[in-house]
Amino acid sequence: MAKDKKQPRPKAQTPKGFQDYFGAEVTERSAMLSKIAAVYNRYGFDALETSAVETVEALGKFLPDVDRPNEGVFAWEEDKDWLALRYDLTAPLARVYAQFRNDLPTPYRRYAMGPVWRNEKPGPGRFRQFYQCDADTVGAPTVAADAEICAMLSDTLEAVGISRGDYVIRVNNRKVLNGVLEVAGLSGDDKESERGIVLRAIDKLDRLGPDGVRALLGEGRKDESGDFTKGAGLGDAQAEVVMGFMEAKRDTGAATVARLSELVAGSAIGAEGVAELETIASLLDAQGYGSDRIEIDPSVVRGLGYYTGPVYEAELTFEVTDEKGRPRNFGSVAGGGRYDDLVKRFTGQAVPATGVSIGVDRLLAALRAKGRMGDAAVGPVVVTVMDRDRMADYQTMVAELRNAGIRAEVYLGNPKNFGNQLKYADKRASPVAIIAGGDEFDAGIVQIKDLILGAEIAKNATLEEWKDRPSQYEVPRADMVARVRAILDGQS
Missing domain, CATH: 3.40.50.800 (Anticodon-binding domain)
Structure with missing residues (x-):
């Protein structure tokens, strides 16, 4: 009689793209999030904790990868409904506001902290589960709400230990880019796919450089692993208009805004975006937030498709050494913008909203690089x-x-x-x-x-x-x- 085969023992290993956090790491994260929460509370924001699972229907077309519908998230079918682990903390906020809008104040100011999950290709420093820390204002149409988010983000970075001069918050407006795309002949519903590729390409400027972005504006780009990313298929003239937009930054905010005004000449939506940038710059200047902390920069786009107005990104400007010993700037640790159409999917009515998301693991890594974390933890x-x-x-x-x-x-x-x-x-x-x-x-x-x-x-x-x-x-x-x-x- 044949012997039953022994069941193989499970491998004790963390799944690919995930990581475990031990004592000191968890303690450091908690301490940093506590400091962030203190700033958000000072600005009048309330805490919110949403479910880790959302319906795929609630995520809708705002899934992370529009080229792969229903992919990019961890999803499963249950009772004929598709559920997914949350991809970010913004889509759940839109669902919550739509669901409880009669009970919530308007504007509703909330912050949320917790893990999110993305079913994407893992790599060095890229994980499928990571922490985010968001703050959003829902129901405020004025760009004063955007200016406030930028000011709060500046205060937050300094509160956790990023010194002034080691960061800059860069601000742009999606309406300005829409005006540029209109001038470049990319307006209309039939150009939606090309516009999405262009937005994601521009958002990768820091990582790929001008040549990499230009390739994505054209036929496409092959990365170091051999994977090919399809491009927007723009002609040379169209690509030059987009590249000119990214190179519009000047020495002062006023000069940059003037150049952007020239680029969107003839576009009503572009002119509206330029006017909003002028307002944001004026409001921040009145509060003492100069260009050494917050500046106008046309290269900021943000890759997600739901942004409709101002967009912003916090970049750390100090140098670190990469895995090959080369010096490089640390890069982005936070980003966000205005997304006036996201709640509309649930209510049928436009609801203005704006907010920012901090990459918690990235910010912790930055603090360690600056020597603000990583001291030996004291045991019991x-x-x-x-x-x-x-x-x-x-x-x-x-x-x-x-x-x-x-x-x-x-x-x-x-x-x-x-x-x-x-x-x-x-x-x-x-x-x-x-x-x-x-x-x-x-x-x-x-x-x-x-x-x-x-x-x-x-x-x-x-x-x-x-x-x-x-x-x-x-x-x-x-x-x-x-x-x-x-x-x-x-x-x-």
Whole structure:
């Protein structure tokens, strides 16, 4: 009789395009999001947490890749409905506002933070799950709302540790680009596909450079892996009009706006966009946000199809070294714009809206590159176990430390080998270990070991310095919490 084949063991590996986050990474992210939330609250925005799953119908034509309908998201069929993990935090907001609009204030100002999922080809630094942090105003038609978002984004970057001079928020207007496309002969419903390709091509200017964008405006472009991306198929004259738009930036905002006005001459929608840029620049200037923080830049497009007016992007300007050792600018960490037609899909009525999305992982990486993150995380105080029968006493010790606001834990592994307990404390980056056995309990004392000082002494000190600077103290049991607090304060 044949033996049953053993089921193969599952591979312990993270799925391709995904990543795991451990203690310090999660703590750093939480701390940064707390600072961001404080700025958003100061501006009067309320928190919102939406479902991670939306119907594909709710996402509609605003799926991430219009060339691949119903692709680009993680979707499945359930009870004849197609559901998908949310691709961003904006489409869920549109659904929420449409669903609860009678209960929400107008304008509705909200911020949201959480993971999003994109079924795209993973690569270096490109994951299929990542965190976003959004802030949006729904129901405000004035571009004063756009100017406010830009000002808030500037304040946010500085609040988390990006110094002034290390970033710039670049602002453009989709209406201006629509005017340019109209002048280039790309208006009309029959040109919708070409316009979408042009928008995505311009949005890749920083990554592909002018030659790469020009290729996408023409027949298409093959990347380093050999994958071919179909282009917009524009003629040389049409492509030159678009390239001229991207090169319209001048030394001052006023000069840039004047050049844009020339490029959209004859287009009503283009002239409207230029006027909105002038208003935004004026409002920001009145609040003290100069071109060193926020500037007009025609190269900003934003790739998603639902933007209808002002668009903006936060770029970090300091240099970092890439994986090949080459210097490069860090690049974009946030972007957004006005999307007045998104809620209309649900209500049939136009609802103005504008907002920004911060790439949380990108911003964390930037802070680490600037030395504002990545310090060794401090672990808990470890109460070691010398006598298993006195576990209740050890738990009492740890409770006292926790009640005093000190992070602490009792060692819950096998206590037989005390050396392993100290190795565990080292692995946990513990600052202090509490040691007490039968003799200590009988005498009403505890031993407190300063693990940080002990490590420094072992690494740097001579034998004489060991004698002068003891790293282990014997203190009355009643003084345990106070002495631990003093040691922690000295370490910090």
